[in-house]
Amino acid sequence: xxxxxxxxxxxxxxxxxxxxxxxxxxxxxxxxxxxxxxxxxxxxxxxxxxxxxxxxxxxxxxxxxxxxxxxxxxxxxxxxxxxxxxxxxxxxxxxxxxxxxxxxxxxxxxxxxxxxxxxxxxxxxxxxxxxxxxxxxxxxxxxxxxxxxxxxxxxxxxxxxxxxxxxxxxxxxxxxxxxxxxxxxxxxxxxxxxxxxxxxxxxxxxxxxxxxxxxxxxxxxxxxxxxxxxxxxxxxxxxxxxxxxxxxxxxxxxxxxxxxxxxxxxxxxxxxxxxxxxxxxxxxxxxxxxxxxxxxxxxxxxxxxxxxxxxxxxxxx
Amino acid sequence: xxxxxxxxxxxxxxxxxxxxxxxxxxxxxxxxxxxxxxxxxxxxxxxxxxxxxxxxxxxxxxxxxxxxxxxxxxxxxxxxxxxxxxxxxxxxxxxxxxxxxxxxxxxxxxxxxxxxxxxxxxxxxxxxxxxxxxxxxxxxxxxxxxxxxxxxxxxxxxxxxxxxxxxxxxxxxxxxxxxxxxxxxxxxxxxxxxxxxxxxxxxxxxxxxxxxxxxxxxxxxxxxxxxxxxxxxxxxxxxxxxxxxxxxxxxxxxxxxxxxxxxxxxxxxxxxxxxxxxxxxxxxxxxxxxxxxxxxxxxxxxxxxxxxxxxxxxxxxxxxxxxxxxxxxxxxxxx
Numbered sequence: 001x002x003x004x005x006x007x008x009x010x011x012x013x014x015x016x017x018x019x020x021x022x023x024x025x026x027x028x029x030x031x032x033x034x035x036x037x038x039x040x041x042x043x044x045x046x047x048x049x050x051x052x053x054x055x056x057x058x059x060x061x062x063x064x065x066x067x068x069x070x071x072x073x074x075x076x077x078x079x080x081x082x083x084x085x086x087x088x089x090x091x092x093x094x095x096x097x098x099x100x101x102x103x104x105x106x107x108x109x110x111x112x113x114x115x116x117x118x119x120x121x122x123x124x125x126x127x128x129x130x131x132x133x134x135x136x137x138x139x140x141x142x143x144x145x146x147x148x149x150x151x152x153x154x155x156x157x158x159x160x161x162x163x164x165x166x167x168x169x170x171x172x173x174x175x176x177x178x179x180x181x182x183x184x185x186x187x188x189x190x191x192x193x194x195x196x197x198x199x200x201x202x203x204x205x206x207x208x209x210x211x212x213x214x215x216x217x218x219x220x221x222x223x224x225x226x227x228x229x230x231x232x233x234x235x236x237x238x239x240x241x242x243x244x245x246x247x248x249x250x251x252x253x254x255x256x257x258x259x260x261x262x263x264x265x266x267x268x269x270x271x272x273x274x275x276x277x278x279x280x281x282x283x284x285x286x287x288x289x290x291x292x293x294x295x296x297x298x299x300x301x302x303x304x305x306x307x308x309x310x311x312x313x314x315x316x317x
Numbered sequence: 318x319x320x321x322x323x324x325x326x327x328x329x330x331x332x333x334x335x336x337x338x339x340x341x342x343x344x345x346x347x348x349x350x351x352x353x354x355x356x357x358x359x360x361x362x363x364x365x366x367x368x369x370x371x372x373x374x375x376x377x378x379x380x381x382x383x384x385x386x387x388x389x390x391x392x393x394x395x396x397x398x399x400x401x402x403x404x405x406x407x408x409x410x411x412x413x414x415x416x417x418x419x420x421x422x423x424x425x426x427x428x429x430x431x432x433x434x435x436x437x438x439x440x441x442x443x444x445x446x447x448x449x450x451x452x453x454x455x456x457x458x459x460x461x462x463x464x465x466x467x468x469x470x471x472x473x474x475x476x477x478x479x480x481x482x483x484x485x486x487x488x489x490x491x492x493x494x495x496x497x498x499x500x501x502x503x504x505x506x507x508x509x510x511x512x513x514x515x516x517x518x519x520x521x522x523x524x525x526x527x528x529x530x531x532x533x534x535x536x537x538x539x540x541x542x543x544x545x546x547x548x549x550x551x552x553x554x555x556x557x558x559x560x561x562x563x564x565x566x567x568x569x570x571x572x573x574x575x576x577x578x579x580x581x582x583x584x585x586x587x588x589x590x591x592x593x594x595x596x597x598x599x600x601x602x603x604x605x606x607x608x609x610x611x612x613x614x615x616x617x618x619x620x621x622x623x624x625x626x627x628x629x630x631x632x633x634x635x636x637x638x639x640x641x642x643x644x645x646x647x648x649x650x651x652x
Contacts, residue, residue, distance in 0.1 A: 216423045218376055221374075225435075229434075312427075
C-alpha cells in the first residue's frame with residue numbers, strides 16, 4: 001500500500017514538470033508585450049530595455065524557463081508586473097478563496113448528484129428516473145454564468161436575501177467563518193455546483209444500474225440480505241468511481257471558475273487569472289496556472305489513493 | 318413414499334414478460350425432494366432448470382415475472398412469504414451456490430467479511446463469534462491456511478478455492494437445503510471432481526438436501542440420488558440415477574446419453590448429436606416440445622398435452638411412445 005502511494009507520487013513529478021513546461025510555453029506563445037501595461041506609451045527605448053532586463057525578458061526562453069522553475073521549486077514565483085507584489089502571495093490568497101468556493105460547490109454537487117443518481121439508478125425507467133435525469137441534463141446544459149445572473153436577480157436584487165458580489169462585507173478579500181462571510185458564499189456555490197451535480201448524477205445513475213444488474217446482487221439476496229443490506233454493497237461498489245469523478249470535478253472547479261468568479265466578483269483564482277490575462281501580467285499568469293495545474297495533479301493522486309483503499313482490485317493487481 | 322419431503326414443487330409455471338413476447342420458461346414442473354436426498358436437474362441451456370431452481374428462493378425480479386403453482390420448502394410456503402419472511406428464509410433455511418463465484422461474490426468485500434455478514438444477519442451474534450464460525454466453515458470446506466484466506470478478496474483466489482468459499486458462505490447459517498446452480502461448470506475437470514466430492518461429503522455429514530442443476534451428466538451421476546431431465550420448461554423424465562442411466566425411456570434422455578463422449582470413442586468417429594435446436598419458449602409447439610427433433614415422434618405426439626407416465630416405482634417419463642422407446646432404435650424410426 002505504502003509502495004503504491006509512493007509510486008503514485010513519483011509518477012506525479014514528471015507530470016508536473018511537463019505541466020510547467022506547457023504553461024510556460026503557452027504564456028510566451030501568446031501575442032502581446034508584457035511591459036505594455038506598466039510602460040507609459042511614450043517611454044524611451046532605454047527605459048524599455050532597462051525594464052526588460054529587470055524582469056529578465058531579455059534572456060533566451062530556455063534560460064527564462066529554468067530560472068523560473070528553479071525559483072518556483074523554492075516557492076518563489078516572481079513578482080507581479082501590474083501590482084509589484086509577490087505572485088506566490090497573490091496566488092495563495094486567491095487559491096484559498098477559490099478552494100472554499102469550490103469545496104462547497106463540490107459538496108453540494110456531490111450530495112445532490114449522488115442522491116439523484118441513486119434514485120434514478122434504483123428506479124430506472126420510471127417517472128422518478130426521468131425527472132432526475134432531466135434535472136441532471138439541465139444542470140450540465142444551462143450556462144452557469146447565466147444561472148448565476150438569474151440567481152442574483154431573484155435572490156439579491158428582488159428579494160434582497162443574499163449579497164450579490166464579493167467574498168465578505170465591504171468587499172473584504174479575507175475569509176472568515178462567520179455568517180457575514182458565509183452569506184456571500186451561498187449564491188456562487190449553488191451556481192457552481194450545478195455542473196458537477198449533473199455529471200455526478202449521470203455517472204452514479206449508470207454505476208448503480210450497472211451494479212444492480214450484476215450477478216452478485218442475486219447472490220446477496222440469496223443469502224438473505226434485506227434491501228438495505230444490498231444497498232450498502234451497492235454504495236461500496238459505486239463509491240470508488242463516484243469519488244474519482246468528484247475529485248476531477250473539484251479539480252476543474254479550482255481552475256475553471258473564471259466566469260462564475262467574475263459574475264460574483266469572487267476574489268479567487270479565476271478572477272485573478274482574468275485580470276492577469278487582460279493586464280498581460282506574465283509572472284502572475286504563469287504562476288497561477290502552474291499552481292492550479294499542480295493542484296489538479298495532486299488531487300488526482302489523492303483520488304487514486306482513496307480509490308485504492310475502497311476497491312481492493314486497484315492496488316493488488 | 319414414507320419419507321417426508323423437504324421440497325415439494327407443484328405445477329410450477331414461470332413466465333417472463335407478458336403478451337406475445339412472454340417467455341414460458343417453466344411449464345408445470347412438479348418435483349419432490351426428500352430430506353437428505355440429492356436431486357439433479359439436467360438439461361441443455363434454456364430448458365428451465367436454473368429458472369426452476371431460482372424460483373425456490375423466489376429470486377426472479379417480481380415485476381417482470383409471473384410465478385404460478387405451489388412451492389413448499391421445509392414447511393415454508395415460498396410463493397406467499399412476506400418480503401421480510403422471505404429474506405429470513407433465504408440463507409437460513411435454504412441457500413444457494415452459483416456457477417461463477419467470481420461474479421456471484423461482491424468484489425469489494427473480502428470473502429471472510431461476506432461470510433461474517435451472512436452469519437450476523439441471521440444469527441445476530443457478535444463479530445468475534447461470527448469470525449470464529451467463518452474460520453470453522455473454511456476448515457470444513459478444506460481451504461488451506463484458512464485465516465489468511467478469509468481476508469482475501471474474490472479476485473485473489475483460484476477458481477476452485479472461490480467455489481469452496483462460495484460453499485462455505487452458503488453453509489454459513491446451517492441451512493437444510495442447498496441449491497447448486499451449475500457449481501462445477503466454470504471449473505476445470507480436476508477441480509470439478511474435488512468440488513463434487515466435497516458436496517457429497519458435506520451432504521452426508523450435515524444431512525443436507527441438495528438440488529443440483531447441471532448439464533453435465535457425469536457430474537449429476539457423481540452426486541445425485543435421483544435425476545430429473547428437463548426440456549422446454551418441463552420435466553420429461555425422472556427416476557433413480559441407475560434407472561435413468563441404464564434404462565432411459567424418454568427419447569430426449571436417450572439422445573442426451575448417446576451424445577456423451579465415452580472413453581471408447583474411436584478416432585474419426587463423430588460424436589452423436591441431437592439434430593435441430595430447442596424450441597422458442599415464446600412459441601411452444603402443441604403436443605410434445607421435443608417432437609420436432611425426436612426420431613420416435615408420430616402424429617399423436619404433436620397435439621394435446623402429454624401426460625407423465627409412470628414406469629414403475631419412482632420412474633416416470635412424459636412421452637406417448639414409452640411402449641417402444643426401450644426397444645432397439647431402428648424398429649420405430651419411420652412413422
